[in-house]
Every structure is written in C-alpha cells, then in structure tokens.
Amino acid sequence: MNRPLKIGITCYPSLGGSGVVATELGKILAEKGHEIHFITNSIPFRLGKFHRNIFYHEVEVSDYYVFRYPPYDLSLASKMHQVAQLQGLDILHVHYAVPHAICAYLAKQMSGNRLKVVTTLHGTDITVLAQDETLKDIIRLGIRESDAVTAVSNDLIKETRELLDISEPIDLTYNFVDKRIYYPRECTDLRCDFAEPHEKVLMHISNFRPVKRTMDVVDIFAKVNEQVPVKLLLVGEGPDLPKLQNKIANMGLTHRVHFLGKQDDVAQVVSIADLMLLPSEKESFGLVALEAMACGVPTIGSQAGGIPELVQHGVTGYLAPIGATDEMAAYAVELLKDQKKYAAFREACLKRARTEFCDAVISKKYEEIYYRVLGMP
Numbered sequence: 001m002n003r004p005l006k007i008g009i010t011c012y013p014s015l016g017g018s019g020v021v022a023t024e025l026g027k028i029l030a031e032k033g034h035e036i037h038f039i040t041n042s043i044p045f046r047l048g049k050f051h052r053n054i055f056y057h058e059v060e061v062s063d064y065y066v067f068r069y070p071p072y073d074l075s076l077a078s079k080m081h082q083v084a085q086l087q088g089l090d091i092l093h094v095h096y097a098v099p100h101a102i103c104a105y106l107a108k109q110m111s112g113n114r115l116k117v118v119t120t121l122h123g124t125d126i127t128v129l130a131q132d133e134t135l136k137d138i139i140r141l142g143i144r145e146s147d148a149v150t151a152v153s154n155d156l157i158k159e160t161r162e163l164l165d166i167s168e169p170i171d172l173t174y175n176f177v178d179k180r181i182y183y184p185r186e187c188t189d190l191r192c193d194f195a196e197p198h199e200k201v202l203m204h205i206s207n208f209r210p211v212k213r214t215m216d217v218v219d220i221f222a223k224v225n226e227q228v229p230v231k232l233l234l235v236g237e238g239p240d241l242p243k244l245q246n247k248i249a250n251m252g253l254t255h256r257v258h259f260l261g262k263q264d265d266v267a268q269v270v271s272i273a274d275l276m277l278l279p280s281e282k283e284s285f286g287l288v289a290l291e292a293m294a295c296g297v298p299t300i301g302s303q304a305g306g307i308p309e310l311v312q313h314g315v316t317g318y319l320a321p322i323g324a325t326d327e328m329a330a331y332a333v334e335l336l337k338d339q340k341k342y343a344a345f346r347e348a349c350l351k352r353a354r355t356e357f358c359d360a361v362i363s364k365k366y367e368e369i370y371y372r373v374l375g376m377p
C-alpha cells in the first residue's frame with residue numbers, strides 16, 4: 001500500500017470543463033486521504049463547502065507600474081515553487097497546457113528538479129492554441145518537460161501528436177462524474193416551470209463560443225419543433241448568446257425558449273431534459289454530455305473530436321457529421337416519438353456513466369500515474 005501524496009493542483013478556477021474536472025478530482029483524491037493544494041487565482045467555483053485535506057493558495061499578481069501586462073505566469077510559477085517547498089509537494093498536477101504546464105516547468109526548475117509534474121490536456125489548449133504560431137513551441141516544451149501527460153480522449157492524444165510532433169507517451173484519462181451527485185434527480189415541479197406535460201425538453205449547456213455551433217442548436221430545435229412539441233432550455237453564457245437570441249426572435253420562437261444563464265447545480269438542471277444537444281465543431285470530450293448521460297439523458301450531437309468515444313451512436317445517443325442539423329433533428333424526433341427506444345437509451349446511459357466514466361475508475365487511473373512518476377509502483 002503506497003503512502004498518501006501531497007498534490008498541488010492548478011487549473012482555471014472559474015471557467016469551463018477543465019476547471020470542473022480538476023476540482024472534482026481534487027475533492028475525490030482528498031477523500032481518499034491525499035493532501036490537495038489548489039494553487040489558483042481564485043477559489044475553484046466547484047469546491048463549495050469546507051473539505052478535509054484540501055487547501056487553497058491564492059496567486060497574487062504584481063501590478064508594478066512599469067508592467068504593461070502584469071506577469072501572471074511568473075507569479076504562478078513562483079507560487080507553485082513556494083507551495084511545493086513549504087508543503088513538501090510530491091506532485092504538481094496542472095490542467096490545461098497554457099500557461100500552466102510551462103509555469104510548472106519553471107517551478108520544477110526552481111525546486112532543483114525534485115518536483116514531478118503531471119499535465120492534463122483538455123482540448124482547446126491543443127486543438128486551438130497549439131495551432132497558434134505564437135504559442136506552439138512553448139506548448140510543446142511544457143508537454144515534453146512534464147513527467148507525465150494525460151489527455152481526455154484518444155482523439156485529443158492523436159491531435160496532440162499530429163499538431164506538435166510529440167512521440168512521448170500520453171495517458172488517456174477520460175472525464176468523469178461523481179455518481180453521488182450525478183443521477184436522475186426528481187424534477188417534476190421544476191420541469192412544470194418550463195414545459196407543459198405534453199411537451200418535450202431539449203437542452204444545451206455551454207460557454208456559447210463559436211466552437212459550440214450554438215446556431216445549429218437552434219436549427220435542430222426548430223426542426224424538431226415542427227414535428228414534436230418541444231421547449232429549448234439554454235444554460236450558460238458566452239459571446240454567441242446575443243446573436244442566438246436574435247436568431248430565435250427572428251424565427252418567432254422566443255416563447256418556446258428559456259435562457260437559464262449560468263447554473264451551478266448541473267445535475268438538477270440536466271434532469272429536466274429529455275435530450276441534450278451538442279453539435280460542436282471541436283470537442284475533445286464533451287463533459288456536458290457525460291453529465292447528461294449520468295442523469296439518464298441521451299445526447300444528440302456531432303461526430304467531432306472525442307464525442308464518439310463517449311456517446312455510442314444508436315445506444316446512448318445519436319451522432320451526425322458537423323453541421324448536419326437535418327440528420328440530428330431527425331434522430332431527435334425518432335427518439336422522442338419512440339418511448340420504448342427512449343427508455344432503452346436512458347438505461348444504457350445510466351449504465352455507461354456508472355461503469356466507464358465513474359469517479360472511482362478515473363481517479364484510480366490518475367493515482368497510478370502519480371505513483372508511476374514517483375517511482376512507487
């Protein structure tokens with residue numbers, strides 16, 4: 001039996017799936033007896049209440065007047081080093097390559113190479129940023145200098161190898177959900193606030209960035225609405241939202257759409273839905289489809305990135321080529337009209353989320369990686 005570890009975790013504390021996965025992982029590892037030190041610029045939003053074995057170290061940035069751009073990355077690297085020294089960290093686990101993997105590399109140098117660094121790639125840090133010539137070489141450095149690199153899908157591993165010419169091993173660590181939080185919630189009352197009993201509910205949750213193709217969400221919804229009475233619930237905020245609101249108004253569909261804004265209790269909100277829509281242009285994994293799956297909600301989405309590794313076409317949802325909104329709408333109608341098929345999909349969703357993508361399986365995988373890099377097999 002290996003000893004518990006002292007693990008520093010750096011992530012984006014207030015944004016997106018990578019921060020959610022990093023925070024949930026920290027919570028689970030702390031429950032298993034490891035000591036977790038979050039080194040971030042604010043308290044991770046999913047941390048919630050007090051947790052035994054979890055500590056938070058805030059990164060403060062110098063705003064000295066000569067700086068045109070305050071050097072956040074250098075302050076983070078220094079803080080990582082200080083926390084590693086003071087707390088005796090074994091591992092620094094950074095989520096999202098930019099700038100975290102590079103800051104961790106600097107912290108490791110400062111600690112005389114004693115500290116081990118694990119980097120988890122989440123998606124846009126490779127699929128978007130590694131295509132940017134101003135960042136490509138430094139992302140490659142961060143990856144090559146990590147003691148272990150993990151990625152959230154086989155597709156992301158493949159893209160990383162192709163875009164950055166990386167031949168070192170990359171471990172697969174899928175996103176996961178905590179089954180004590182993600183299960184089908186009772187939501188009869190809540191559902192009544194948004195839909196009549198005879199209406200179905202389609203849902204989309206994202207940061208409303210262009211890669212999410214939210215205009216496709218509305219097109220799919222409008223096409224389904226011609227054949228089945230449906231409501232669309234949009235959860236989250238982001239740059240494409242105003243454009244989307246205009247499109248919905250121009251189509252005369254405002255009365256059938258609810259904008260819920262950002263929501264913390266995703267399991268409760270997702271449980272209202274009959275189907276999740278995820279027609280993304282790029283999606284290394286699609287955490288939201290897993291959250292829906294764990295609540296028994298099938299996804300209709302695109303075949304982008306790692307989505308097919310999560311959503312089994314014809315079993316836990318349906319997938320079509322990017323932009324094929326007619327096909328996606330037809331699949332949605334098929335599932336919504338066939339109660340028997342829908343029940344089978346729902347069961348398959350629950351089973352798959354609980355077995356393949358549960359917290360116990362994936363957190364064990366991360367622990368194995370930590371012990372491996374520390375030479376404690």
Ligand code: GMT
Pocket residue numbers: 015016017018019021096122123124127152175207209211282283284285286287288
């Ligand atoms: O979806 C986003 O744009 C946010 C981004 C993030 O970094 O938080 O999400 C990425 O990481 C998630 C967690 O691993 C994945 O589930 C998402 O698929 C991935 N997003 C993209 O690849 C676009």
